[in-house]
Amino acid sequence: MLRDALKGLTVLDFTQIAAGPACSMSLADMGARVIKVEPPEGELGRGLGPAWVGTDSALYHGFNRGKQGLCLDLKHPDSRAIVERLVAEADVLIESMRPGVMARLGLGFEALSQLNPALVYCSISAYGQHGPYAQRAGVDGILQADSGLMRLIGLPGQPPCKVQAPVVDVVTGYMACMAILAKLQQRARDGQGGHLDVSLMNSALALQQSSINSYLHDGQLPTPIGSAAPYAAPNEAFSTADGWLMVAAYNGNRWLRLCQVLGRPALGEDPRFLTSALRVSNRGQMQAELNALFVTRSTDEWLQRLGEADILCARVADYDDVLQHPQVAASGILAKVEHPRHGSLRMVGFPVNSAEAASEPYRPAPSLGEHNHEVLRGLGFDQARIDAWQRTGVLRQAG
Structure with missing residues (x-):
């Protein structure tokens, strides 16, 4: 064992x-x-x-x-x-x-x-x-x-x-x-x-090996960009009607499916956004387009719709959400430790x-x-x- x-x-x-x-x-x-x-x-x-x-x-x-x-x-x-x-x-x-x-x-x-x-x-x-x-x-x-x-x-x-x-x-x-x-x-x-x-x-x-290795290759200093990944897009958080949703749909097929689920299939063929590299270069324009769509529904609605289309996504969770996450419960990562003076203590266990x-x-x-x-x-x-x-x-x- x-x-x-x-x-x-x-x-x-x-x-x-x-x-x-x-x-x-x-x-x-x-x-x-x-x-x-x-x-x-x-x-x-x-x-x-x-x-x-x-x-x-x-x-x-x-x-x-x-x-x-x-x-x-x-x-x-x-x-x-x-x-x-x-x-x-x-x-x-x-x-x-x-x-x-x-x-x-x-x-x-x-x-x-x-x-x-x-x-x-x-x-x-x-x-x-x-x-x-x-x-x-x-x-x-x-x-x-x-x-x-x-x-x-x-x-x-x-x-x-x-x-x-x-x-x-x-x-x-x-x-x-x-x-x-x-x-x-x-x-x-x-x-x-x-x-x-x-x-x-x-x-x-x-x-930080991914970021440092990129700098060693191209000499471009990274800058903070919030939740986004500098090497792929969309791979960032978007505001919904009631919270935030992290979406990773930079793969070509997923990008097209995302645009379909969002009700804007033509966006998938927009020349500004045809590849992940183009979407990275034009991230501000892409974010403006997607933000206007994501804010129209709740996080739960988008989780269901995007999940059915096999688009990678997750709620931007706080610890209240995490402690109620069904996978966290199933994994056994949250441990209970019995202390002789303080009773049952909850903590993160062996991962x-x-x-x-x-x-x-x-x-x-x-x-x-x-x-x-x-x-x-x-x-x-x-x-x-x-x-x-x-x-x-x-x-x-x-x-």
């Missing part, structure tokens, strides 16, 4: 907010044991709200399900014994600190690979481990700006826009997960671990469907230091020593 695929794999998670937690949560969703190691004040993502689940953010709960929580002061000299025992038994370590920070804590790849040569060590950072920007911090919005993504979003003549969902963070997390799985496959052949360098910048560029049923329900995100004792007893430390570490501040735990 896919949800059991990584059982037996142990992952140490030294990451915060979204990119690293998305990576480690994906591994946990596939069955890995993930130990989330947090600083005494807790990871930054706990405080990023609204919305809130108790005192922690919904963002934190949504990116950290299925993990065990260990709260450890890495600056305390006594933490070294714990970290060495953790690393010795781990398969993967993921960290998202600024390059050099882990090394200064004695936790860099070179030091830890001496303890465990098979360790797959994944560093996630804003700009990568090397180069002139390596020491620069960065978050999703900064990389949306610096990678050019914000220049693609919005309307002509309007201020720059960003995608509100942290798409660069999330795609970086998935990239890191993919790289870790590939490295584990390589390790199965040669027995060696290694250091993976995953950056938000490179992931943001990969996210890949499998022919087999899930082997077990999702487990909630840990409270700060929730599994300190469980993890350390599993490493062979006795209770007296664990209690002493708790008293001296090596370990922390939420009340």
